[in-house]
Amino acid sequence: xxxxxxxxxxxxxxxxxxxxxxxxxxxxxxxxxxxxxxxxxxxxxxxxxxxxxxxxxxxxxxxxxxxxxxxxxxxxxxxxxxxxxxxxxxxxxxxxxxxxxxxxxxxxxxxxxxxxxxxxxxxxxxxxxxxxxxxxxxxxxxxxxxxxxxxxxxxxxxxxxxxxxxxxxxxxxxxxxxxxxxxxxxxxxxxxxxxxxxxxxxxxxxxxxxxxxxxxxxxxxxxxxxxxxxxxxxxxxxxxxxxxxxxxxxxxxxxxxxxxxxxxxxxxxxxxxxxxxxxxxxxxxxxxxxxxxxxxxxxxxxxxxxxxxxxxxxx
Amino acid sequence: xxxxxxxxxxxxxxxxxxxxxxxxxxxxxxxxxxxxxxxxxxxxxxxxxxxxxxxxxxxxxxxxxxxxxxxxxxxxxxxxxxxxxxxxxxxxxxxxxxxxxxxxxxxxxxxxxxxxxxxxxxxxxxxxxxxxxxxxxxxxxxxxxxxxxxxxxxxxxxxxxxxxxxxxxxxxxxxxxxxxxxxxxxxxxxxxxxxxxxxxxxxxxxxxxxxxxxxxxxxxxxxxxxxxxxxxxxxxxxxxxxxxxxxxxxxxxxxxxxxxxxxxxxxxxxxxxxxxxxxxxxxxxxxxxxxxxxxxxxxxxxxxxxxxxxxxxxx
Numbered sequence: 001x002x003x004x005x006x007x008x009x010x011x012x013x014x015x016x017x018x019x020x021x022x023x024x025x026x027x028x029x030x031x032x033x034x035x036x037x038x039x040x041x042x043x044x045x046x047x048x049x050x051x052x053x054x055x056x057x058x059x060x061x062x063x064x065x066x067x068x069x070x071x072x073x074x075x076x077x078x079x080x081x082x083x084x085x086x087x088x089x090x091x092x093x094x095x096x097x098x099x100x101x102x103x104x105x106x107x108x109x110x111x112x113x114x115x116x117x118x119x120x121x122x123x124x125x126x127x128x129x130x131x132x133x134x135x136x137x138x139x140x141x142x143x144x145x146x147x148x149x150x151x152x153x154x155x156x157x158x159x160x161x162x163x164x165x166x167x168x169x170x171x172x173x174x175x176x177x178x179x180x181x182x183x184x185x186x187x188x189x190x191x192x193x194x195x196x197x198x199x200x201x202x203x204x205x206x207x208x209x210x211x212x213x214x215x216x217x218x219x220x221x222x223x224x225x226x227x228x229x230x231x232x233x234x235x236x237x238x239x240x241x242x243x244x245x246x247x248x249x250x251x252x253x254x255x256x257x258x259x260x261x262x263x264x265x266x267x268x269x270x271x272x273x274x275x276x277x278x279x280x281x282x283x284x285x286x287x288x289x290x291x292x293x294x295x296x297x298x299x300x301x302x303x304x305x306x307x308x309x310x311x312x313x314x315x
Numbered sequence: 316x317x318x319x320x321x322x323x324x325x326x327x328x329x330x331x332x333x334x335x336x337x338x339x340x341x342x343x344x345x346x347x348x349x350x351x352x353x354x355x356x357x358x359x360x361x362x363x364x365x366x367x368x369x370x371x372x373x374x375x376x377x378x379x380x381x382x383x384x385x386x387x388x389x390x391x392x393x394x395x396x397x398x399x400x401x402x403x404x405x406x407x408x409x410x411x412x413x414x415x416x417x418x419x420x421x422x423x424x425x426x427x428x429x430x431x432x433x434x435x436x437x438x439x440x441x442x443x444x445x446x447x448x449x450x451x452x453x454x455x456x457x458x459x460x461x462x463x464x465x466x467x468x469x470x471x472x473x474x475x476x477x478x479x480x481x482x483x484x485x486x487x488x489x490x491x492x493x494x495x496x497x498x499x500x501x502x503x504x505x506x507x508x509x510x511x512x513x514x515x516x517x518x519x520x521x522x523x524x525x526x527x528x529x530x531x532x533x534x535x536x537x538x539x540x541x542x543x544x545x546x547x548x549x550x551x552x553x554x555x556x557x558x559x560x561x562x563x564x565x566x567x568x569x570x571x572x573x574x575x576x577x578x579x580x581x582x583x584x585x586x587x588x589x590x591x592x593x594x595x596x597x598x599x600x601x602x603x604x605x606x607x608x609x610x611x612x613x614x615x616x617x618x619x620x621x622x623x624x625x626x627x628x629x630x
Contacts, residue, residue: 010474010481014514014550159324166325194624197590198549199327226324227539227583227620228590230546234513235329262620268542275512275543305542305577309509 013277017237020279022058024188024219024245025051025266027294029060029093031251033072035298041075043297045082050293051248052088054286056266060112061090064099080106091152100140104147111144112152112188113137115179117172120163121156121192134178141183153184154221158204159196169204173211186217188245191232194225194262198235205239219243224250224303225262230272233264237278244269249291249302265304267291284310328592332552335594337373339503339534339560340366340581342609344375344408346566348387350613356390358612360397365608366563367403369601371581375427376405379414395421406467415455419462426459427467427503428452430494432487435478436471436507449493456498468499469536473519474511484519488526501532503560506547509540509577513550520554534558539565539618540577545587548579552593559584564606564617580619582606599625 028048032039039047044062051059061083067074076092083090084107091110094100103111115133116122122130137153144151157164158172176187189204201220209215220236220243222229233244250265270282288310295302302308343363347354354362359377366374376398382389391407398405399422406425409415418426430448431437437445452468459466472479473487491502504519516535524530535551535558537544548559565580585597603625610617617623 010512010515012512012514012518014517017514195324195590197324197327197587199329199332199591200325202329203327224542224620225624226586227545227580228587230542231549231587234546234549262624265542271541272512272543272546275510276514305539309540309577 011275011277017276017278018240018242020242021237021273022243023056023266023269023280023282024091024243025056025059025248026221026245026263027051027059027248027251027266029063029073031247031249031263033063033070034252035072037298038072039297041078041082044075044079047248047290047294048083048090049086050286050290052086054290055280055282056088056287057281058089058091061092063093063095064102065093065095066099069095077102077106080108084108091150093154094140094144096136097140097143100144104144104149108149110150110152112154113140113179113184114154114156115175116156117167117175118157118161118164120161125156130175134175134182137179138182145183150186151184152186152188152219153179154188154190155179156190156192158189159191159200160193162193169207172204173207173213176208176213177211180213180217186219186243187213188219188221188243190221191223191229194223194228196222196232197228198231201232201235202239205236205241215240216242219245221245222264223262224264224268229262229264230268233269233272237276248287249295249307250304251291251294251302262303265291265302265307267304267306267310271306324586324590326590326592332591332593333555333557335557336552336588337558338371338581338584338595338597339406339558340371340374340563341536341560341578342366342374342563342566342581344378344388346562346564346578348378348385349567350387352613353387354612356393356397359390359394362563362605362609363398363405364401365601365605367401369605370595370597371403371602372596373404373406376407378408378410379417380408380410381414384410392417392421395423399423406465409455409459411451412455412458415459419459419464423464425465425467427469428455428494428499429469429471430490431471432482432490433472433476433479435476440471445490449490449497452494453497456494460498465501466499467501467503467534468494469503469505470494471505471507473504474506474515475508477508484522487519488522488528491523491528492526495528495532501534501558502528503534503536503558505536506538506544509538509543511537511547512543513546516547516550517554520551520556530555531557534560536560537579538577539579539583544577544579545583548584548587552591563602564610564622565619566606566609566617577618580606580617580622582619582621582625586621
């Protein structure tokens with residue numbers, strides 16, 4: 001990769017932005033979970049190793065969900081020990097107590113639960129009401145904390161919901177507070193269908209602060225379904241958010257499929273943060289090479305615009 | 316189109332943004348000029364009519380450049396009279412005095428000249444130095460103003476240049492001042508290769524203000540080559556910019572071609588502005604239908620994420 005060394009873009013900090021952002025890389029879990037192709041375990045391990053080598057320090061590795069629900073990640077028990085010695089944080093998703101025990105037995109030190117801000121999605125995804133789902137997670141979080149693990153609480157449908165439309169911010173604040181009260185160390189606000197715009201992001205963040213949830217525990221998880229992810233990220237950074245979720249190569253968001261979920265591509269995020277002079281520790285050239293390698297394994301092009309632009313220059 | 320009426324996204328204004336933005340639609344000129352396919356004149360006219368019907372009020376119609384250089388727009392003389400009765404502004408590009416006379420003879424009331432901020436691109440695009448190009452435009456602008464026309468000055472390579480790398484803001488300010496001094500009513504700052512990030516945008520806008528160029532005469536023209544166009548637009552809006560260039564369906568920026576220029580898609584822009592409660596006058600459903608129709612004429616999918624997302628819902 002020569003292009004990232006060309007000195008583009010010019011690094012020009014904007015006022016009021018953080019000096020450093022931690023990227024929570026979700027490609028190996030959220031990305032591969034939504035890919036049709038089932039990826040061999042060794043390829044997943046190599047993907048995680050290369051992401052770590054590119055400078056990502058938080059890489060969500062897999063999910064200890066029942067293989068029946070997510071066959072793409074049925075190899076969690078084999079995969080996790082193959083990468084757990086890497087000098088990076090490797091959170092894993094745990095859907096319930098059974099999943100948590102599997103993760104803890106492999107010495108996972110960071111776990112994540114996956115809640116919903118809306119009744120419709122809680123019903124569709126978990127077959128429970130929002131409160132029933134929270135009740136299900138409470139012993140999981142308590143047991144994880146007792147086991148010394150760091151717990152992230154994902155909250156999906158924080159902005160819009162395909163069945164319910166726009167999601168009231170108070171509803172999101174209530175569930176965030178519940179997740180915090182049960183012990184979640186960090187929250188990830190998901191725009192699962194990608195409809196959010198920057199004003200909505202700022203209003204939700206302000207409402208969370210007013211509701212007692214400090215910005216320091218909040219991560220943002222934007223989808224690029226409508227092309228809004230980076231503008232929303234900029235607004236969140238201006239509010240003080242320093243944890244941003246992204247997926248290498250935009251994995252999980254194939255633009256050619258109807259089921260496009262549109263994860264923000266880590267490359268597009270790094271391009272912006274680099275231009276803003278915000279430190280991420282990521283080597284863009286290595287990251288691009290890793291995503292190109294993974295795209296080759298999946299046999300399809302990446303939806304990341306930065307990846308495509310830099311790849312074209314290589315040809 | 317049913318989706319735009321679903322009420323998504325929630326319209327939530329962000330503090331400090333303008334109440335109204337004028338979209339300068341460049342699809343019929345900048346878009347079609349960069350498409351491989353040559354589009355029949357009647358299709359171009361219908362495209363412009365549908366864009367006007369969708370609520371766009373400034374539609375750059377064509378270019379009076381020599382047909383040898385841009386064969387895609389060789390039908391300017393036939394096309395312009397077919398649409399000039401529409402109740403919208405229809406600027407046309409004029410490369411030199413000859414082109415201006417052709418445009419004025421058809422009663423064009425808004426014209427645009429196309430300058431470069433860098434020597435390399437001035438040489439490549441105009442075979443002149445920056446100052447030689449400015450000298451060439453001076454009589455064009457004077458004659459246009461004498462003829463009562465509104466003049467827009469495009470300035471390309473305002474942020475990065477493929478040969479020169481990052482472009483110093485002072486260099487851009489100097490050329491902008493020259494264009495203003497010769498009488499340009501409006502300037503359009505082009506990120507021709509799409510490398511800009513929000514801090515760089517803010518620094519250039521501040522430098523322009525300090526250099527005597529007020530924000531009110533500045534439009535921004537971002538390319539989505541690296542996915543940065545909407546984040547850059549948000550920064551420009553925060554600075555007070557109210558004129559934003561975009562191309563319906565992202566025309567001219569085919570993501571599947573190496574020559575991707577990556578024009579910001581008007582649909583993606585309208586989605587963000589709509590969510591921010593900023594008035595554009597554009598009916599998103601009609602715009603999406605227009606771009607889908609045009610994509611059908613061109614025989615290829617649109618790179619607009621919003622267009623794809625809404626189209627998927629229709630299937």
